[in-house]
Amino acid sequence: MYDVLIIGAGPAGLSAAIAAREWNLNVLVIDEFLKPGGRLLGQLHQEPDGKWWNGIEESKILLEKAKELNTDIRCGISAHTIEKTDHGFSVYTNEGILEAENLLIATGAAESPAPIPGWTLPGVMSIGAAQVMTNVHRVRVGKKGIVVGVNVLSVAIAREMQLAGIDLECMALPAINSATESHGSPKKVMKALLRIAHLAPSTAIRFGSRFMKGDGTKALAVKFFPKSGVKMWGMPIHLRKAVTRINGTNQVESVTICDITADGEIIPGSERNIEVDFVCIAGGLYPLAELAAVIGCPFQYIEELGGHVPVHNEQMETPLEGLFVAGNITGIESAKVARAQGTLAGLSIAKRKGQNLAKLENQIQQAKMNVRTIRENATIQFHPGIEKGRSRMEEAYYDIVHG
Amino acid sequence: MNSHRILDHPVLGKLTIEKEIPFTFDGKKYTGYEGDTIASALLAQGIRTLRVHEESGSPRGIYCNIGHCFECRVTVDGTPGIRACLTELNPDMIIESGKQQFSPFKSTENQDDLPRTYAEFEKQLKGEKEDEPDV
Amino acid sequence: MDRIVICRCEEVDLEEIEQTLINYQCSMREIKLRTRAGMGYCGGRTCRPALNAILEKVSGEKQPHQIPLKVQPPVRPVSLGRIGETNYE
Ligand SMILES: Cc1cc2nc3c(=O)[nH]c(=O)nc-3n(C[C@H](O)[C@H](O)[C@H](O)COP(=O)(O)OP(=O)(O)OC[C@H]3O[C@@H](n4cnc5c(N)ncnc54)[C@H](O)[C@@H]3O)c2cc1C
């Protein structure tokens, strides 16, 4: 019986483990990936001050800290389901059943698809898949490719692929259909990019600021959708072109690309084929909360947080006693926020064990402040209005628990 | 060969190769590197198709590369359903791609279409395969 | 029109899902039972956001707080031998 079992060894899970170990709790961390670090491992961005945010190095720092504290971290273990017991939780895994008094679900995010014809062909992969292949496994995903879907994540990863010497033809939108509407409409994509462009910090998204010159929606429509796209490090980003089809028999051979109107409608006769051998699909991220769902945690749909999120308060507690959440499962934000949330969750769990409460309470208050400050200063933001989303969640928690 | 490796990286530095790992995929011999997943070792060899859809036979490779989509499942040392993207490559692993399985329980539009004998069943299978396009 | 597969595991396409939604005016659960979308090996992890988007588009209703397509345990496929050890309903 562990004091706390942590599912997910990403930045949230690892920092929670560290905080809990510092309070001497009996901790087990499990993760289904072959090494700890979660999605932090693949990250590589340039910060506004020019320094690189190197996910592999950041993971190492967390891991070393956890090791110093003799934290038990086991990889290659998938959690299949969870049950509530009289004393806590049973977690069913491919390595048997694990029992713990408290449970922290820190399973991160998953990618939303942008389905277009031909997207099941080998050589088509999610943008995150390409990130992991490039930066973690150091394998080139192909000779020449195209990124379908323009958002903060895909722009950042396109840059990472360029750094690794991978040839990208361009970035363009997915053809619009009822499943891809929010990713396929130039107006909507533009709006989403504009709302984050004020950040324009990292080189990866600074291109957004080019759209900022001039004002008014008219200018937006005419001026900011140049037919030739805007260029980022020599690679065109097209908001007025859409990939309508991925072609190939046994694997990707080419894509069909068309000009589109500001609403995403295809302009007849503009169709042409581009030879590529890989395609990256970028439909954005959503919280991977399936384990919280199977155990009956209540949910809220909050667009600003990326979709359906398990109800929780600022201390990372859910309405289910002993169940905590941290990181991207609580809303899509950068790894720095996830890391700070993890620390807070670890401390909250220690508090539940009832140790040195005054000192702990102090640390918890500090950790809360820390989450807020890091959020405010975030250089990467996935959804506009994250703060609004967070306060809506706070209200929902209050309504469910006290209402 | 391993020509798809990113050996030099302006920020991440040089790729240090500790150890070569031999393995077989669909009966052919290959080598990967220590730390590879099955998926990364195969992609480094230019191999993209890891299975075909059990029913339709359409080819599939990695999609998410982090264990979510289950598109990369292969048979490893006789155990089916292993995610290539999450599984560390071990020396002498015998890996097989996922094959098409003819489902005897495929939904039928009409009761009269159902086979009455095994011979009829086989005949229908063949007929079906010729009719169905590859994608 | 080219075929747009939505659920990769069960190869269910957009047209089938849209038609079923229109013909039966149904919930996500019913879509799943009628078309098998989201019922495959991955448990709907890949297509769930797309299914929700289609439902939102066709029905014109915003997403509810309850997850439209119920998450079924186990969230990772388990071999039959293992199921005996556990208590999945
Ligand atoms: C593909 C992808 C790429 C991303 N790229 C960036 C980026 O470039 N920059 C950025 O700022 N943010 C990026 N993010 C956002 C990212 O989620 C956060 O930056 C941060 O990593 C979140 O930390 P976390 O600890 O919440 O989750 P994660 O880092 O995602 O860690 C969660 C861990 O839980 C494990 N897990 C999940 N389910 C189970 C289960 N059932 N059983 C066992 N283990 C499980 C996973 O294997 C994973 O290691 C990306 C997210 C994804 C999905």
Ligand code: FES
């Ligand atoms: S590629 Fe998605 S599970 Fe392996």
